[in-house]
Amino acid sequence: MIQKILIANRGEIACRVIKTARKMGIRTVAVYSDADRNALHVEMADEAVHIGPAPSSQSYIVIDKILEAIKETGADAVHPGYGFLSENAAFAEALEKAGIAFIGPPVGAIKAMGDKITSKKLAAEAGVSTVxxxxxxxxxxxxxxxxxxxxxxxxxxxxxxxxxxxxxxxxxxxxxxxxxxxxxxxxxxxxxxxxxxxxxxFVTQPRHIEIQVLGDTHGTVLYLGERECSIQRRNQKVIEEAPSPFLDEATRRAMGEQAVALSKAVGYHSVGTVEFIVDGDRNFYFLEMNTRLQVEHPVTELITGIDLVEQMIRVAGGEALAFGQDEVKLNGWAIESRLYAEDPYRNFLPSIGRLSRYRPPVEGVKADGSIVRNDTGVFEGGEISMYYDPMVAKLCTWAPDRVTAIDAMSKALDDFEVEGIGHNLPFLSAVMQHDRFRSGRITTAFIAEEFPDGFHGVVPDEGSARKLAAVATVVHQTMQERAAQISGTIGNHRRVIGQDWVVRFGDADYALTLDGAADGAHIRFGDGAVFVVASDWKPGSSHAMFTINGTDIGVKIDLVGTGIRLRWRGMDVRAHVRSPRVAALAGLMPKKLPPDTSKMLLCPMPGVITTIAVAAGETIEAGQTLATVEAMKMENILRAERQGVVKRVAVSAGASLAVDELIMEFE
Missing domain, CATH: 3.30.1490.20 (ATP-grasp fold, A domain)
Structure with missing residues (x-):
């Protein structure tokens, strides 16, 4: 039996492995770089070893440093997580040579399947359909x-x-x-x-559907259903679900059997994933095999009830699987949303900084039977570094059916508070409400097709706008009542709070009247529609539940100047609640224009300039490459928006820039 596991990884996956190891009574060792000295996985582990500077090339993927940490702590097994050394055959060989159990597949399978070129050839030889x-x-x-x-x-x-x-x-x-x-x-x-x-x-109109496999060292290999991973941006998965809304049982079985056959052909054990592209007629083509635990493994765990990390540990310890293929049952539906430190309003560019607020939704079984799970490796007050992957958390929900699972995810996203960095929570919320996603008519081109000009927030429809206007009015009224209590009574006079208000966000005005009642605030709009609103919001609270005509919604609230910022279901509005007289005067105020940056190239994210492709005095064409910025292990090419002449280049290759720092100017 394995006694102590060193986790050769960081962040949420390291925390995830620690949780299962702790449940099994196994001690854990964390490794960390300079940037991760105060990270959550370091705090959670029984022991922790410093392995070097922040760049992963000098710490997390240096095999000798991991081996030194193993020797120092006496760990008898290593879990590699995903990324870094998880599919590195040399690392697995080094562990084998040192007599350390590798909680993953055999070296031969890593070499055969981890290399995409070799795996394609082997798949073709095994009769698997390939692209x-x-x-x-x-x-x-x-x-x-x-x-x-x-x-x-x-x-x-x-x-x-x-x-x-x-x-x-x-x-x-x-x-x-x-x-x-x-x-x-x-x-x-x-x-x-x-x-x-x-x-x-590249197969057009494709779906990305993958099969989870699990094998032991005694020759048994099973498939644990599929995951639909078609919601992708820049080939990076954003939302996953299990099972797929597209597959029928016959296709699921055929894909699963091919995945098992391929796994057996390379002597596979531990968990792994065989990825396929599936066209509109359910023809499927092998893409690759990932010889490791996948980021999206929680959705498989939620629909099968199988702890995949536990199975990896047991298989590495030589145990046979305790169940067979007939015992694998798919129950209900699970959705995973990846919370990334990237700003959807700036074309999803990476964001770094301190998490001034990080409050995930409460995990566990809810009153309606749905389940919320959040796999994370960060905490409030922690730093999001430029050195690693931008994923902050994986929010998962389970329910008996797909629509209920999506609704549970929508509510969980409403309740998830993150401040201090740019993040994609509003975009995830928007996808959950999108008719095409809810119907299951998705492909890997979904984001490109439905958000061709990027994400600019969800514009409230009339029903949503009225709900937000009602929420803003209740918040404003609560603030007014608080102010009246503080000011008290002067002589025989007490401050009088009006009933008539005008709520403005964007270019829309909503005139309404508010009357208090035992069942909540009664808000009457100009056309006679009445919203009864009850709330637990108190001044200073950043999130509250509002019951509007019997329906509960969770809204994020921030008081910004004289306005009220409200965020819900991908909508982000700044409302002003004013008396009719003040509202009329406010309409006469001039609007402040933003500064003109049309003749500047500004750094869109914190990162390192790796190349400058033009020089001062050079004539450029629309679409021409101007510079390249590297951030969070991704290269981002900056192109000219129009024809022009470069006036000045302000930086050189190798410069580290903050967001909106000047790179070059144009004439």
């Missing part, structure tokens, strides 16, 4: 363009050792193939230390 592509190594951009032309555009350019959307580009023409090849190589080398690239046909 057309070039499986050989590609020497340079010229060869990449030639191969892409032979396969036929569009093509997917991918890092052989990649994962998590890193080192991956879609090219629709020669220029994009040339540029994408170099960017993929750069990202792959920075993230995985391996810059080999391959190219395959």
């Amino acid at each position: 057309p592509g070039h499986m050989g190594l590609i020497a340079d951009a010229d060869e990449a363009v030639k191969i892409a032309g032979e396969i036929g555009y569009p093509v997917m350019i991918k890092a052989s050792a990649g994962g998590g959307g890193k080192g991956m580009r879609i090219a629709w023409n020669d220029a994009e193939a040339r540029e994408g090849f170099q960017s993929s190589k750069n990202e792959a080398k920075a993230s995985f230390g391996d810059d080999r690239i391959f190219i395959e046909k």
Whole structure:
């Protein structure tokens, strides 16, 4: 039996492994870099070892430093999590040589399946349906363009050792193939230390559906159903669910059996994931096999009741699986939303900083039978670093059916408070309310098709606008009553609070009257509609529940100047509640215009300038590459929006910039 596990990872996955190990009575060891000295996984583990500077290339992926930590602590097993060294065959071999149990698959399977080029060949030999592509190594951009032309555009350019959307580009023409090849190589080398690239046909209108497999060292391999991972942005998964709303039982079984056959062909044990692209006719094509625990494993755990981390530990300890394929049952529906430190209002660019507020929804079983789970590795007051992946948490919900699971997720997102960084909570909320998502008519192009100009927040419809106007009025009334209590009575006079108000957000005005009653505030709109609103909000509270005509909604509330900022279901409005006279005067006030930055290129995120592609005096064309910024292990190419001339370049390659710092000016 394994006695002590060293977790060669960080963040939420390290915390996740610690929870299961603790449940099993196994001691844990955390490793940490300079940037993670005060991280949650360090606090949770029984022991912790410092392994180097913040960059992962100097800490988390340095095999010798992990081996030193193992020796120092006497750990007899290592769980690699995902990313970093999780699919590194040299690391698994080093552990085997040192007599340390690797809580993962055998070295041979990592080599065969972890390398996407080799895995494609093996899958084809095993009779698994594969996507057309070039499986050989590609020497340079010229060869990449030639191969892409032979396969036929569009093509997917991918890092052989990649994962998590890193080192991956879609090219629709020669220029994009040339540029994408170099960017993929750069990202792959920075993230995985391996810059080999391959190219395959990009299947249009695809769904990304993957099969979870689990095998032991005694020859048993099972499949545990599928996960739909089609909601992606820049090839990075954003929302996952299990099961898929698209598969029928016959297709599920066929995919599962192929995944098991492939796993057995390489002598696989531990957990793994076989990824497929599925077209509109339910034809499926093998993409790759990830020889590790997946980020989205919680949704499989929620519908099967199987703790995958526990099974990994037991398999690594030599135990046989205690159940067979017939005993694997899929129960209900689970949704996972990935909370990223990225600003959806700035084209999802990475965001770093201190979490001035971090208050997830309460986990556990709810009154309606739904379940909320939040896997995280951060805490209020902690720092989001530029050195690592931007994922902050994985919020999951379970319910007996898909619609109820989505509704439970919507409520959980409403209740999730995050401040201090840019984050994608409003975008996740918007997706949950989107008709196309709710109907299950999704593909990997969903975000690109439904948000072609980026995300700019959800514009309230009339019903939602009235709810928010009612909420703003109740908040304002509560503040007025508090002020009246503080000021007290002067002589025989007490401050009188009006009943008639005008609520403005955006360009919309809502004239209404508020009357107090035993069952809550009665808010009457100009057309006679009445909203009865009850609330537990108190001044200073950043979140509150409001019951509006019998329906509960959770709203985030911030008092900003004379306004009230309200956030709900992806909507973000700043409301002003004024008396009719003040509202009329406010309408006469001039509007402040934002500064003109049209002749400047500003750094869109905190990061490092890796390249400056133009010089002062140079004429540029629309779409031309101007500079490249690297942040959170991703390269971001900055392009010219229009034709012009470069007046001045303010920085050089290698400069570390904050958000909105000047890179260059134009004439």
